[in-house]
Amino acid sequence: EDGYDLWLRYRRVEDPGQLKRYRAALGTLVRQGGGPLQRSAADELARGLTGLLGTRVRPRADAPSHAALVVGTPASSPLVRELVPAADLAELGDEGYIVRRVTRRGVDFTVVAAHADRGVLYGAFHLLRLVQTRQPLERVDLTERPAAPLRVADHWDNKDGSIERGYAGLSFFDWEELPRLDDRYTDYARVLASLGINGAVINNVNTPADYLAEPFLTKLAALAGVLRRYGVALYVTANFAAPIDLGGLDTADPFDPEVRTWWTRKAEEIYGRIEDFGGFLVKANSEGRPGPLDYGRTHADGANLLAGALRPYGGIVMWRAFVHDTDAKWDRQAYLDFTPLDGKFADNAIVQIKNGPIDFQVREPAHPLFGSLPRTNSMIELQVTQEYTGHATHLCYLVPQWKEVLDFDTLKAGEGSTVARVVTGRVHSYAHFGFAGVMNFGDARNWTGSHLAAANTHGYGRLSWNPDLSAQDLATEWTRMTFGNDPHVVETVSALLLGSWHTYEDYTSPLGTGYLTHPPDGSVTGHFDPSPTTTTQFHKSDREGIGYDRTAATGDGFTELYAPATRDAYESLENCPEELLLFLHHVPYTQRLASGKTVIQHIYDTHFSGAARVADMRTEWEGLRRRVDLRRFTDVHRQFGEQLTGAAQWRDTLVAYWFDLSRIRDERRGWLQAIVAPADTALLGGERNELPVQVVNATGAGL
Numbered sequence: 001e002d003g004y005d006l007w008l009r010y011r012r013v014e015d016p017g018q019l020k021r022y023r024a025a026l027g028t029l030v031r032q033g034g035g036p037l038q039r040s041a042a043d044e045l046a047r048g049l050t051g052l053l054g055t056r057v058r059p060r061a062d063a064p065s066h067a068a069l070v071v072g073t074p075a076s077s078p079l080v081r082e083l084v085p086a087a088d089l090a091e092l093g094d095e096g097y098i099v100r101r102v103t104r105r106g107v108d109f110t111v112v113a114a115h116a117d118r119g120v121l122y123g124a125f126h127l128l129r130l131v132q133t134r135q136p137l138e139r140v141d142l143t144e145r146p147a148a149p150l151r152v153a154d155h156w157d158n159k160d161g162s163i164e165r166g167y168a169g170l171s172f173f174d175w176e177e178l179p180r181l182d183d184r185y186t187d188y189a190r191v192l193a194s195l196g197i198n199g200a201v202i203n204n205v206n207t208p209a210d211y212l213a214e215p216f217l218t219k220l221a222a223l224a225g226v227l228r229r230y231g232v233a234l235y236v237t238a239n240f241a242a243p244i245d246l247g248g249l250d251t252a253d254p255f256d257p258e259v260r261t262w263w264t265r266k267a268e269e270i271y272g273r274i275e276d277f278g279g280f281l282v283k284a285n286s287e288g289r290p291g292p293l294d295y296g297r298t299h300a301d302g303a304n305l306l307a308g309a310l311r312p313y314g315g316i317v318m319w320r321a322f323v324h325d326t327d328a329k330w331d332r333q334a335y336l337d338f339t340p341l342d343g344k345f346a347d348n349a350i351v352q353i354k355n356g357p358i359d360f361q362v363r364e365p366a367h368p369l370f371g372s373l374p375r376t377n378s379m380i381e382l383q384v385t386q387e388y389t390g391h392a393t394h395l396c397y398l399v400p401q402w403k404e405v406l407d408f409d410t411l412k413a414g415e416g417s418t419v420a421r422v423v424t425g426r427v428h429s430y431a432h433f434g435f436a437g438v439m440n441f442g443d444a445r446n447w448t449g450s451h452l453a454a455a456n457t458h459g460y461g462r463l464s465w466n467p468d469l470s471a472q473d474l475a476t477e478w479t480r481m482t483f484g485n486d487p488h489v490v491e492t493v494s495a496l497l498l499g500s501w502h503t504y505e506d507y508t509s510p511l512g513t514g515y516l517t518h519p520p521d522g523s524v525t526g527h528f529d530p531s532p533t534t535t536t537q538f539h540k541s542d543r544e545g546i547g548y549d550r551t552a553a554t555g556d557g558f559t560e561l562y563a564p565a566t567r568d569a570y571e572s573l574e575n576c577p578e579e580l581l582l583f584l585h586h587v588p589y590t591q592r593l594a595s596g597k598t599v600i601q602h603i604y605d606t607h608f609s610g611a612a613r614v615a616d617m618r619t620e621w622e623g624l625r626r627r628v629d630l631r632r633f634t635d636v637h638r639q640f641g642e643q644l645t646g647a648a649q650w651r652d653t654l655v656a657y658w659f660d661l662s663r664i665r666d667e668r669r670g671w672l673q674a675i676v677a678p679a680d681t682a683l684l685g686g687e688r689n690e691l692p693v694q695v696v697n698a699t700g701a702g703l
C-alpha cells in the first residue's frame with residue numbers, strides 16, 4: 001500500500017456474515033441509461049464493489065428478480081421511477097440524492113437515486129463510503145444535498161511544475177505533456193467527486209496571464225474534459241493585467257472600453273473551447289499583484305469587469321479578500337477595503353475570505369468580514385496545505401480548527417449568524433456562496449506527501465458539503481476508509497488526528513502568540529522552522545511583555561470590527577478567550593491566567609507538554625504495528641520521528657527566546673536555565689534558529 005488510493009480503498013470486507021449480506025444486496029448493479037456522470041457513478045460502483053465484495057460486479061440494464069443495487073434518475077431509469085417518487089428527488093436539486101432500501105414484490109432494492117446525474121455520482125460515492133465504513137444497509141434511508149453550491153479545490157501550482165506552499169512534490173498538472181492525458185487526472189477527478197468537490201482552480205493565485213491563451217487553452221480544454229465526467233468545473237486564476245500582458249494594451253483599467261472588450265472577447269474564446277468553464281479566481285492589489293486600485297478604481301470595479309465578461313456564459317468571479325500591501329494594518333485591511341463596497345459587486349462575483357484576518361496561522365479569530373457583507377456574495381477560503389502548520393512533517397489535523405471558525409457566531413445579523421451559516425447562504429440572501437480549500441496535493445505517489453495529511457483533504461471536502469459534520473465523525477470516517485475498520489486502529493488514529501492541532505499549537509504558539517515561523521526564503525523550509533526574532537512585528541514580544549495589542553482602547557482597534565458583544569469580550573483581559581489572549585493583548589509576562597499560572601509559565605509548560613505529547617503520539621502509532629500495512633506504518637513512523645525533532649526544536653527555540661527576553665525562570669521544572677552568551681544585538685538580528693541561548697537542564701544536558 002503506497003497511499004495512492006487515499007480514502008478510495010476498496011479492500012474486501014473481512015467479516016463473513018457482513019460480506020454475505022453486502023453481496024446479496026449489492027452484488028447486482030443496475031443502471032438504466034443516463035449520461036457520462038452516471039457512467040462515472042456506475043464505473044466507480046463497479047470498481048468499488050468488486051473490491052469490497054471480492055466478486056466481479058458489472059453494471060447491467062435489465063431489472064433482476066432478485067435483490068440489487070439500482071442507480072439512476074427518474075428521467076433515465078424506469079426502475080428508479082418505480083422505486084422512488086420523482087417529487088422527493090426534484091426537491092433535492094441537481095446535486096442531492098437519496099440512498100434508500102425499498103422492497104418491491106418481495107425483492108430488496110438498494111437505490112441510489114437523484115434528480116440529476118450529478119446527484120447519482122455523489123450518491124454512488126456515499127454508498128461506497130457506507131460499505132467502506134461497514135454500515136448496515138438493511139434500513140438505509142438517507143437524503144443528502146450540499147450546504148453550498150461552491151465547493152472548490154484551489155491549487156497554487158505554477159506552470160514550471162513548482163507549487164507555492166506545496167509539500168508533496170511537484171505539480172501533477174503537467175503542462176509539457178498536456179493535452180496528453182494520463183490516468184492520474186481521472187483519479188484526481190474521482191477523488192474530488194468522492195468528497196462532493198465540484199470546482200478546481202488549477203493555477204496559483206500569483207499567476208502570470210499565460211493560462212488565458214494558447215497553448216494553455218488547448219491543455220485546459222483537455223483537463224476540463226476529464227473533470228467534467230466527474231462533475232468538476234475548471235476555473236483558472238486570472239492575472240488582472242492580462243489585457244496588457246497578453247493583449248498588448250497599455251492599460252488594464254476596468255473603465256477602459258478596450259479593456260472591457262478584451263475581457264469580453266477572452267471570455268468568448270474560453271467558452272468556445274470549454275463550454276462549462278467555471279470562471280476566474282483573482283488575487284488583485286495584494287502582495288504586489290496588479291489590480292483595479294492601480295487605476296484608482298475599487299475591488300468591486302475590478303471584479304465587475306470580469307464578472308460582466310463571464311455573465312453571458314454563467315461563469316463567476318471569485319475575488320479574494322486577502323489584500324495587504326502594508327504590514328501596518330494587515331489585520332484590518334480587508335475589512336476596511338471591502339465593507340464600503342458592500343452591495344457594489346455584481347451578482348456573479350463572490351468575495352473569497354480567508355478563515356482569519358492574518359494568514360492561515362495556527363490560531364486566529366474568525367475573519368471579521370464574515371457577516372459584514374450582507375449584500376455581497378461571500379465564501380470562505382481554508383488552507384488544506386499545511387503552510388504554517390507543519391508542512392508534510394507535523395501531524396496537524398485542521399478540521400477542529402475549521403470547525404471552530406465555522407461555528408463562530410458573528411452575531412452580525414443577530415444570534416446564530418455563524419460563519420457556517422453565512423457561507424452557506426443562510427444568513428444573507430447570497431446568489432453564490434461556499435468554500436474554497438487551498439489544496440495539499442502534489443505528484444507524490446500518496447498525493448499529500450504525508451499519509452496522514454490526506455485527512456485534511458478529506459475533511460475539507462466533506463465539510464464543504466456539510467459544515468455540520470463533526471470533527472470526530474470525519475476523523476473516524478477517514479480512518480476507516482484509509483486504514484480499515486480494526487477498532488483499535490480507528491480509535492488510535494482518530495485520537496491522534498483530533499489531538500494534533502492543539503498539540504502543535506502548544507509547542508509552537510500557545511495563547512495566540514501567532515506568527516513565529518521563519519519567513520519564506522525561497523527554500524521549502526519557509527513558514528516551517530521557528531524564528532521568533534524575525535517576526536517580532538507580529539508577536540510584539542519585548543522585555544516587559546508579550547502579545548499584539550489589537551484593542552480599541554490602547555491598540556490598533558481591530559476589536560472594533562466585531563459585533564459589540566464579541567468586541568467587548570475581545571477588548572477585556574478577563575473575558576478574552578485565553579487562546580486568543582496574545583493575539584489581542586500585550587500583557588506582562590507575569591499576567592495571571594484563569595489557571596492561576598503566569599503567562600510565561602504557561603508558555604513554558606505548553607511548549608514542554610506539547611513536545612512531550614509528540615513522543616506519546618509516536619508510541620501510540622507504534623502500537624499499530626502489524627495492524628497497519630508495513631509501508632504506510634513505516635512512512636508514518638518516520639514522519640513522527642521527524643515531528644519529534646521539529647517539536648523539540650520549537651520548544652527549545654521558543655523557551656530560550658522568551659526566557660532570554662523575560663528573564664523569568666521556569667518555576668515548574670526547577671531546571672537551571674543557563675543563558676549561554678546572551679547578546680541582545682545578536683538576538684534581535686539573529687540568524688534563523690541560531691539563537692545565542694541554550695536551555696540546559698540541571699545535569700547540564702541539552703534538552
Ligand code: BDP
Binds near residue numbers: 165205206322359360
Ligand atoms: C500566503 C502565502 C503566499 C500566498 C498568499 C495568498 O504565503 O504564498 O500567495 O498567502 O494567499 O499564505 O495570496
